Amino acid sequence: MKELCVIGSGNMGKAIVKGILKAGLLETSQVIVTDINEEKVKRIEKELSISGSCDNQKAAAESHIVILAVKPQFYKGIIKSIQNVIKPETIIVSIAPGETLEKLKRGFKEGAKIIRAMPNTPAMVLEGMTALCGNSNVTKIEMEHIKKLFNGFGRVEEVPEYMMNSVVGISGSSPAYVCLLIEAMADAAVKEGMNRQQAYTFSEQAVMGSAKLLLETGMSPSELKDMVCSPGGTSIEAVSVLEEKGFRGSVIKAVEACVKKSMEL
Ligand SMILES: NC(=O)C1=CN([C@@H]2O[C@H](COP(=O)(O)OP(=O)(O)OC[C@H]3O[C@@H](n4cnc5c(N)ncnc54)[C@H](OP(=O)(O)O)[C@@H]3O)[C@@H](O)[C@H]2O)C=CC1
Numbered sequence: 001m002k003e004l005c006v007i008g009s010g011n012m013g014k015a016i017v018k019g020i021l022k023a024g025l026l027e028t029s030q031v032i033v034t035d036i037n038e039e040k041v042k043r044i045e046k047e048l049s050i051s052g053s054c055d056n057q058k059a060a061a062e063s064h065i066v067i068l069a070v071k072p073q074f075y076k077g078i079i080k081s082i083q084n085v086i087k088p089e090t091i092i093v094s095i096a097p098g099e100t101l102e103k104l105k106r107g108f109k110e111g112a113k114i115i116r117a118m119p120n121t122p123a124m125v126l127e128g129m130t131a132l133c134g135n136s137n138v139t140k141i142e143m144e145h146i147k148k149l150f151n152g153f154g155r156v157e158e159v160p161e162y163m164m165n166s167v168v169g170i171s172g173s174s175p176a177y178v179c180l181l182i183e184a185m186a187d188a189a190v191k192e193g194m195n196r197q198q199a200y201t202f203s204e205q206a207v208m209g210s211a212k213l214l215l216e217t218g219m220s221p222s223e224l225k226d227m228v229c230s231p232g233g234t235s236i237e238a239v240s241v242l243e244e245k246g247f248r249g250s251v252i253k254a255v256e257a258c259v260k261k262s263m264e265l
């Protein structure tokens with residue numbers, strides 16, 4: 001038996017396995033990863049020294065925890081192929097938006113232990129943020145066990161299921177819009193004559209450092225903004241242009257659109 005089977009070795013599947021191994025939470029011999037693409041399986045086997053397979057059913061049958069890390073459109077087919085081999089004590093973890101506990105439950109046998117998770121790509125560098133919620137068949141101890149694994153590659157918060165779509169908006173999808181901000185600031189510096197690489201370094205470090213400062217001090221974003229904006233200084237000039245252009249309103253609308261899409265999936 002393996003402790004963990006991850007179905008789908010793409011961006012998230014690989015990030016999750018890498019994080020758990022890096023944190024030393026599981027041995028390489030306790031993990032199996034599958035993919036539809038044999039080349040990808042070979043690559044991840046070699047890179048992480050773990051077992052790989054193209055046989056989802058066999059891998060799921062012999063694992064205590066099964067994480068579904070494929071795009072939502074492949075869920076139906078994969079669940080159909082593994083539903084009969086999932087043991088009553090197996091914990092199934094889904095990371096797709098739109099796959100509700102109710103929808104997932106219909107795919108598995110009565111009593112199945114199902115957890116919904118919403119991680120994000122910074123998991124690749126152990127700085128992920130994951131929201132978790134489980135169905136009533138998952139015990140407290142089992143939830144703690146899954147939390148600990150996801151803690152291996154970042155922070156974890158348990159949330160009620162109705163918050164999962166909001167988590168997609170603020171966390172799962174947000175690296176995409178944070179990157180737009182980083183890219184735009186770098187573009188501005190390039191426009192001023194800075195070389196591209198240096199512009200990315202300044203921009204990335206400013207975003208990372210600001211987030212770290214807030215996380216480590218407990219300061220609110222408005223407090224840090226006020227601290228940076230000297231009276232009659234440079235920062236308030238930038239803030240006032242962003243307000244004029246509807247920066248915050250645009251971000252709120254963007255997150256709302258993301259949450260809405262997640263609800264529709
Ligand atoms: N990327 C992100 O930022 C986040 C993604 N998610 C969710 O995580 C899930 C995975 O996303 P992501 O990792 O980005 O997707 P990827 O496409 O990078 O990875 C999925 C992998 O699964 C493979 N696959 C497809 N069908 C099967 C199958 N039948 N059996 C086994 N493997 C299969 C894909 O192969 P092929 O490429 O050949 O189709 C691919 O290698 C999605 O549901 C997504 O919504 C959640 C949070 C963040």
Ligand SMILES: O=C(O)[C@@H]1CCC=N1
Pocket residue numbers: 097168172173
């Ligand atoms: O864009 C998506 O659908 C996925 C879900 C969260 C991040 N990426």
